[in-house]
Amino acid sequence: MQLVAENDPVLHQPTKPFVFSEHNADKIVNEMAQIMFEEHGIGLAGPQVGFPYSVFVMKWMDDSAIGIFNPVITKLDENTEKFTEGCLSFPYIALNITRPSTCTVSFTTSEEKIISAELTGIHARCFLHEYDHLQGINFQKHVSNLQLDIAKRKRNKILKKIKRHANNK
Numbered sequence: 228m229q230l231v232a233e234n235d236p237v238l239h240q241p242t243k244p245f246v247f248s249e250h251n252a253d254k255i256v257n258e259m260a261q262i263m264f265e266e267h268g269i270g271l272a273g274p275q276v277g278f279p280y281s282v283f284v285m286k287w288m289d290d291s292a293i294g295i296f297n298p299v300i301t302k303l304d305e306n307t308e309k310f311t312e313g314c315l316s317f318p319y320i321a322l323n324i325t326r327p328s329t330c331t332v333s334f335t336t337s338e339e340k341i342i343s344a345e346l347t348g349i350h351a352r353c354f355l356h357e358y359d360h361l362q363g364i365n366f367q368k369h370v371s372n373l374q375l376d377i378a379k380r381k382r383n384k385i386l387k388k389i390k391r392h393a394n395n396k
Contacts, residue, residue, distance in 0.1 A: 228258045228259065228262060228276040228277070228278065229262070229276060229277075230262065230266070230275060230276060230315060230316065231274075231275060231276065231277045231316070233316050233317050235277070237274045237277055237279055238274050238275065238316055238360070238363070238365060239363050239365070240274070240279065240363045241361070241362050241363045242273060242274060242279050242280050242281045242282075242361045242362075242363075243279060243280050243281065244280070244281050244297055245273075245280045245281045245282050245296045245297050245335075247296075247335075247339055250280070252282075252294060252296065252337035252339075253294075253337050255273075255278065255282060255294070255337075256282075256284055256292065256293075256294030256337045258276075259271050259273070259276060259278075259282075259283075259284045259292075259294070260284045260292035260294075262276060263284055263285075263286075263292060263315070264292070266315050268315045269285060269286045269349070269353050270283060270284065270285040270286070270353040270354075270356060270357040271283060271284050271285075271315060271357070272357045272360030272361055273360075273361070274360050274361070274363075275315060275316045275360060281296065281297045281298070281361050282294060282295065282296050282297075282361075283295050283298075283357035283358075283360065283361065285350075285353045285354065285357060286353070287350075288350070293336065294336060294337040295334045295335075295336075295354075295357070296334060296335040296336070296337070297334060297335055298332055298333070298334040298354070298358055298361070299332065299333050299334065300330055300331070300332050300355075300358060301331045301332060301333060301343075302330065302331035303327040303329075303330050303331075304327040304328045304329035304330065304351075305327070306327065306328045306329070307325050307326060307327055307328060308325070308326065308328050308352075309323050309324065309325045310323070310324065310326070310352060311323055311324075312324045312352070312356060312366055314356070314365070314366050316360075316365070317365070317366070317367065318382075319381075319382040319385045319386060320367075320378045320379065320381075320382050321378060321381075322366055322367065322369070322370050322374060322375070322378055323370070323374070324352075324356075324366055324369045324370065325369070326351070326352050326355050326356075326369075327351065327355070328347060328348075328351065329345060329346065329347045329351055330345070330346050330351045330354060330355060331343070331344070331345045331346075332344055332345075332346060332354060
């Protein structure tokens with residue numbers, strides 16, 4: 228597994244349900260978690276590594292990674308918060324995204340245990356961000372074209388600086 232390019236069609240398509248008898252859940256979680264931690268992320272969805280199934284990993288309460296399979300959002304808080312988000316599929320882009328403060332969710336773990344949880348703060352935000360990936364929705368869809376253009380211009384400046392720095396070595 229490896230991160231796909233930001234223009235890969237898999238990032239824009241809804242995923243298929245994960246069937247435990249067809250895939251090695253533990254292996255998938257371990258590979259995805261390794262990529263997530265190596266890239267300094269807090270979440271990573273199957274489509275981001277070219278795996279078009281309903282699975283993502285995220286940092287859990289104890290900072291370990293948890294595999295989340297076939298997630299369902301059962302309740303979204305009416306209260307929202309705006310916060311800056313990044314995405315491993317869109318490096319060097321930071322966007323201010325408004326999301327519910329709390330969400331109630333259920334999902335299956337790699338051990339096929341069903342979990343129901345109320346998530347708040349960064350855990351709710353991460354879950355909702357990764358859940359969006361499973362629906363074929365990228366975080367850019369939550370902002371205006373103007374906000375996205377500004378963020379892309381900032382990214383281009385950062386990439387030019389990185390390139391200049393690399394050339395000066």
